[in-house]
Amino acid sequence: MKRRNFIKAAASSGIIATTSLAPASASVGEKAKKIKWKMVTSWPKNFPGLGTGANNLAKLITEMSGGRLKVKVYSANELVPAFETFDAVSRGTAQMAHGASYYWKGKSQAAQFFAAVPFGLTAQEMNGWLYTGGGMELWKETYKKFGIIPAAAGNTGVQMAGWFNKEIKSVDDLKGLKMRIPGLGGEVLKRAGGTPVSLPGHEIFTSLKTGVIDATEWVGPYNDLAFGLHKAAKFYYYPGWHEPGTTLEALINKKALESLPDDLQSIVLNACKIVNQQMTAEYTTRNHQALDTLVNKHKVKVLKLPDEVLKTLQKLSDEVVSKIAAEDKMSEKVFKSFTAYRDQVRQWTAISEMAYLNNR
Amino acid sequence: MKRRNFIKAAASSGIIATTSLAPASASVGEKAKKIKWKMVTSWPKNFPGLGTGANNLAKLITEMSGGRLKVKVYSANELVPAFETFDAVSRGTAQMAHGASYYWKGKSQAAQFFAAVPFGLTAQEMNGWLYTGGGMELWKETYKKFGIIPAAAGNTGVQMAGWFNKEIKSVDDLKGLKMRIPGLGGEVLKRAGGTPVSLPGHEIFTSLKTGVIDATEWVGPYNDLAFGLHKAAKFYYYPGWHEPGTTLEALINKKALESLPDDLQSIVLNACKIVNQQMTAEYTTRNHQALDTLVNKHKVKVLKLPDEVLKTLQKLSDEVVSKIAAEDKMSEKVFKSFTAYRDQVRQWTAISEMAYLNNR
Numbered sequence: 001m002k003r004r005n006f007i008k009a010a011a012s013s014g015i016i017a018t019t020s021l022a023p024a025s026a027s028v029g030e031k032a033k034k035i036k037w038k039m040v041t042s043w044p045k046n047f048p049g050l051g052t053g054a055n056n057l058a059k060l061i062t063e064m065s066g067g068r069l070k071v072k073v074y075s076a077n078e079l080v081p082a083f084e085t086f087d088a089v090s091r092g093t094a095q096m097a098h099g100a101s102y103y104w105k106g107k108s109q110a111a112q113f114f115a116a117v118p119f120g121l122t123a124q125e126m127n128g129w130l131y132t133g134g135g136m137e138l139w140k141e142t143y144k145k146f147g148i149i150p151a152a153a154g155n156t157g158v159q160m161a162g163w164f165n166k167e168i169k170s171v172d173d174l175k176g177l178k179m180r181i182p183g184l185g186g187e188v189l190k191r192a193g194g195t196p197v198s199l200p201g202h203e204i205f206t207s208l209k210t211g212v213i214d215a216t217e218w219v220g221p222y223n224d225l226a227f228g229l230h231k232a233a234k235f236y237y238y239p240g241w242h243e244p245g246t247t248l249e250a251l252i253n254k255k256a257l258e259s260l261p262d263d264l265q266s267i268v269l270n271a272c273k274i275v276n277q278q279m280t281a282e283y284t285t286r287n288h289q290a291l292d293t294l295v296n297k298h299k300v301k302v303l304k305l306p307d308e309v310l311k312t313l314q315k316l317s318d319e320v321v322s323k324i325a326a327e328d329k330m331s332e333k334v335f336k337s338f339t340a341y342r343d344q345v346r347q348w349t350a351i352s353e354m355a356y357l358n359n360r
Numbered sequence: 361m362k363r364r365n366f367i368k369a370a371a372s373s374g375i376i377a378t379t380s381l382a383p384a385s386a387s388v389g390e391k392a393k394k395i396k397w398k399m400v401t402s403w404p405k406n407f408p409g410l411g412t413g414a415n416n417l418a419k420l421i422t423e424m425s426g427g428r429l430k431v432k433v434y435s436a437n438e439l440v441p442a443f444e445t446f447d448a449v450s451r452g453t454a455q456m457a458h459g460a461s462y463y464w465k466g467k468s469q470a471a472q473f474f475a476a477v478p479f480g481l482t483a484q485e486m487n488g489w490l491y492t493g494g495g496m497e498l499w500k501e502t503y504k505k506f507g508i509i510p511a512a513a514g515n516t517g518v519q520m521a522g523w524f525n526k527e528i529k530s531v532d533d534l535k536g537l538k539m540r541i542p543g544l545g546g547e548v549l550k551r552a553g554g555t556p557v558s559l560p561g562h563e564i565f566t567s568l569k570t571g572v573i574d575a576t577e578w579v580g581p582y583n584d585l586a587f588g589l590h591k592a593a594k595f596y597y598y599p600g601w602h603e604p605g606t607t608l609e610a611l612i613n614k615k616a617l618e619s620l621p622d623d624l625q626s627i628v629l630n631a632c633k634i635v636n637q638q639m640t641a642e643y644t645t646r647n648h649q650a651l652d653t654l655v656n657k658h659k660v661k662v663l664k665l666p667d668e669v670l671k672t673l674q675k676l677s678d679e680v681v682s683k684i685a686a687e688d689k690m691s692e693k694v695f696k697s698f699t700a701y702r703d704q705v706r707q708w709t710a711i712s713e714m715a716y717l718n719n720r
Contacts, residue, residue, distance in 0.1 A: 064424060064630060066623030119720055122713060124484060124517070127637060128644030157484065158712035221708070239715030263426030267627075270424060270634050277487060277637040284488030288708035302711060310719050346720065348581070348648035351662060352518035353482060354717040355599030357709060359670050360479055 035264075037061075037071045037256070040089070042082040042099035044201070045075035048226055049219070049286070050248060053154040053279045054098035057250060060271040069264050071096065086251060090146045095256040096268075098153060101139075101249045102183045109327040110142045110334040114150070116159075116243035118184050118317035121342055123155040123245035123280050125349065129341045130247070138334050147254045151272035154248030154279035157287070159240045160224070161305060162217030163208065163233035168305055171312045180204055180216035184320055185242030191316045201227070208232040217242065221290035222283060230298045237303050241313055248279065395624075397421075397431045397616070400449070402442040402459035404561070405435035408586055409579070409646070410608060413514040413639045414458035417610060420631040429624050431456065446611060450506045455616040456628075458513060461499075461609045462543045469687040470502045470694040474510070476519075476603035478544050478677035481702055483515040483605035483640050485709065489701045490607070498694050507614045511632035514608030514639035517647070519600045520584070521665060522577030523568065523593035528665055531672045540564055540576035544680055545602030551676045561587070568592040577602065581650035582643060590658045597663050601673055608639065 039058055043051035058071035074094070076082035085097035086104050102115035113120075114135070121129060129135040130152050139150045162181070166173065175193035186196030197213055207213045209232040216233075218224050220240075230236070250272045257265055294300040305313075325335035399418055403411035418431035434454070436442035445457035446464050462475035473480075474495070481489060489495040490512050499510045522541070526533065535553035539546075546556030557573055567573045569592040576593075578584050580600075590596070610632045617625055654660040665673075685695035 060626075060630065063626045064623060066621065122716065124640060124644055127641040128648075131638060131641040132645040158716045160712075220712070238711040239719055240712065241716070241719065244716050244720075261426065263424060266420075266423045270420065270630070273634045273637060274630050277633060278491060280484060281487040281491040284484055284705065284708070285492040287712070288488075288705045291708050291711075292704060304715075307719075314720075344652060345644065345648045348644070348651050349717060351598040351651075352520075352580070352600065352647070353713065355664075356482065356518045356601070356604050357714040357717070359599055359601065359667075360604075360674075360706065 034067065035069045035260070037069060037095040038074060038079065038093075039071050039096040039098060039250075040074045040079050040085045040094040041097065042076055042085055042103060045078075047075075049156065049223060049279065049283060050098075050154065051075065053248060053275050053282075056278060057098060057153055057271055057275045060274055061268055064267045064271060065264055069260065069267070073098075086146070086148070089148055089251040089253050092147075092253050092256065095253045097251040099249060099251070100246065101150065105183075107146065108142050108330060109324050110138075110331040112184060112324060113334045113338045114139045114142075114152075114247060114249065116183070116246040117321055117338065118188055118242045119244070119314050120321075120338070121245055121345070122349070122353075123157045123247075124353070125342070125345050126155065126245045126247055127152070127276070128345060129338065133341045133345075134337055135341070138337055142330055142334065143251070149252045149254050149257055149269075151250045151252065151269055152247050152276045153250035153272040154275055156219060156243075156246045156248075156283050157280055158220070159243040159246055160217065160220045161237045161240050161242070162215055163224070163229045164215040164235045164237055165208065165211070165233055166214050167235060167303070168237065168309055170306065171309055174309070177215060178213045180207065180213050181242065183242075184317070185217065187320045188242065188313055188316045191320065192312060205229065205232050220283065220287045221294055222286035225290040225294055230294055230300050234301075235303055236294070236300050237305055239304070241305075241310060241317075247276075250275075394427065395429045395620070397429060397455040398434060398439065398453075399431050399456040399458060400434045400439050400445045400454040401457065402436055402445055402463065405438075407435075409516065409583060409639065409643060410458075410514065411435065413608060413635050413642075416638060417458060417513055417631055417635045420634055421628055424627045424631060425624055429620065429627070433458075446506070446508070449508055449611040449613050452507075452613050452616065455613045457611040459609060459611070460606065461510065465543075467506065468502050468690060469684050470498075470691040472544060472684060473694045473698045474499045474502075474512075474607060474609065476543070476606040477681055477698065478548055478602045479604070479674050480681075480698070481605055481705070482709070482713075483517045483607075484713070485702070485705050486515065486605045486607055487512070487636070488705060489698065493701045493705075494697055495701070498697055502690055502694065503611070509612045509614050509617055511610045511612065511629055512607050512636045513610035513632040514635055516579060516603075516606045516608075516643050517640055518580070519603040519606055520577065520580045521597045521600050521602070522575055523584070523589045524575040524595045524597055525568065525571070525593055526574050527595055527663070528597065528669055530666065531669055534669070537575060538573045540567065540573050541602065543602075544677070545577065547680045548602065548673055548676045551680065552672060565589065565592050580643065580647045581654055582646035585650040585654055590654055590660050594661075595663055596654070596660050597665055599664070601665075601670060601677075607636075610635075 041054045054073050058073045061071045080088045088094045089097045100115045101111040104111040143150050177194040180197050180199045189196045204216050208216050325332045401414045418433045421431045440448045448454045449457045460475045461471040464471040503510050537554040540557045540559045549556045564576050568576050685692045
């Protein structure tokens with residue numbers, strides 16, 4: 001929907017109330033007054049992990065503020081469509097949104113670095129870059145012109161490479177492969193000769209089952225099991241390569257945030273950090289439980305992509321990611337920071353997490 | 361110092377003010393009234409990473425509460441000695457403490473599982489167990505009889521195996537090795553024929569330099585570089601095995617917490633979660649910077665413990681950890697939960713973090 005049509009539709013439908021919009025300026029400095037915020041999301045209602053992460057975020061803000069700031073969550077299409085949340089926060093229709101930054105590459109190519117980069121950073125490394133490596137400052141700079149303040153608000157950890165109906169034995173098997181894989185991962189598959197397809201979540205199962213697509217990525221065991229993907233595909237491959245530590249994001253209308261007293265501003269931004277950690281913990285636990293069910297109950301075969309295929313994907317990923325840097329000044333700046341951090345942190349990770357896991 | 365002597369000394373010295381002790385009952389429910397809390401710690405003043413983590417925690421609580429709850433941090437020995445903080449919070453001399461749970465094995469053997477276990481959980485897995493795998497509930501149960509509520513409040517990630525003046529080429533080289541290594545790691549070294557030594561931080565450098573000890577573990581590149589350990593030892597070994605994701609803890613006096621209004625209770629507990637994540641981010645970034653300095657500027661040799669040695673250490677670790685379970689009912693319960701989680705989550709980690717890192 002175009003923005004003008006959207007506003008017209010909203011106005012005529014009356015869905016968007018004209019009260020309690022950002023900034024809640026009447027409440028500035030008046031601690032006793034209750035403030036109401038709307039959080040629009042890109043998720044189906046109560047979607048496990050991602051949607052429930054948004055619910056947790058709203059609950060935390062309401063709870064830590066003692067109800068002085070109440071946040072109500074709207075699932076995709078309740079107030080605005082899944083991919084209209086950025087605009088909604090930018091113009092103040094909603095004070096907050098929960099989604100992922102790679103949805104906004106149309107706004108700024110640089111945005112993609114703050115969600116997931118093929119062969120990029122793990123969840124722990126991503127938090128290192130964002131919180132103590134300069135990433136967060138660049139993210140804020142990227143969204144500044146839209147009047148939006150971003151915050152990391154969830155991380156799924158390593159996502160799986162996906163479900164396949166055809167075994168991938170060599171790079172040749174990627175040629176002509178019709179796979180549901182969005183974003184940068186899709187670009188990489190295209191360069192490898194495959195056909196990336198964009199499909200909303202609810203169409204994936206049937207498309208895979210009926211052979212409209214040969215493969216799909218989704219998230220990991222926890223979400224994949226809930227979706228029943230094991231009933232649609234022959235093989236389950238690992239390891240993931242295209243989303244090694246996907247960061248979810250909260251978008252906050254700058255004026256709305258700045259109209260709050262200092263303590264509530266701190267609560268909003270810090271609640272995002274709590275959800276960021278909590279989501280990784282939840283995925284870690286739920287993924288291992290779901291993997292157990294998939295393998296032992298549903299007899300799912302977990303295979304490995306051949307080294308040669310992974311090497312090719314890595315080479316193509318580097319090409320795709322480098323191309324973003326050439327798009328504009330901001331993208332170049334973010335690319336440089338991200339890759340410099342990755343190239344250095346991998347040396348520490350190699351003798352800490354990686355060495356430990358290989359020896360455990 | 362014995363507890364009675366401590367109280368006498370404190371009373372005569374007047375160090376411990378009798379005002380604003382826990383519970384801050386005069387302030388219950390009165391939101392306008394400022395509440396003051398003391399946080400005693402086991403760290404030297406502003407100690408990088410761990411001590412600054414405690415400072416961050418106090419700052420966050422003060423900030424999110426809009427100054428309604430002000431927390432003042434005391435370094436080790438300012439109010440109470442480093443290892444008297446548990447008792448101080450238990451009796452309400454201080455409302456909070458920051459330290460690590462393996463210091464309290466004298467109170468409960470089970471406490472050791474909530475800090476670091478040799479060949480145990482990584483930071484990400486530890487958060488999974490604590491927040492969504494039942495660990496936090498068991499931690500609370502362990503401290504219940506002391507009137508203390510615990511919270512995870514920092515994680516260093518994988519710690520290094522340490523600094524050595526003698527190269528370890530086989531298990532035989534561990535025999536007679538005098539190494540500064542506390543806790544469970546020390547127990548394991550003892551079973552391998554070594555001599556674990558307990559030394560406070562400030563004595564390590566000279567002891568290693570003068571040959572009083574042959575080796576020492578400390579934390580990782582960030583803290584090790586600051587301590588100058590590269591000037592005292594010949595070799596730096598990896599990977600770490602004895603503390604794969606050390607969790608720091610906040611201790612909160614139960615009565616003091618419960619005397620706060622609901623929003624402040626939520627702020628205190630959630631501030632701990634923020635610091636928990638922030639510390640890992642900080643260590644991830646600072647460790648990789650410090651490693652670069654150690655290797656490229658100070659020409660430190662990073663070696664690898666032989667597989668045979670690591671296998672022996674793992675076998676001995678399992679024996680030492682299993683022994684804790686036999687100590688009492690609570691320890692057995694925690695041991696069972698911890699090992700069940702570890703045995704399952706490692707399967708997920710193997711096809712996510714570990715597989716990804718090995719292919720990146």
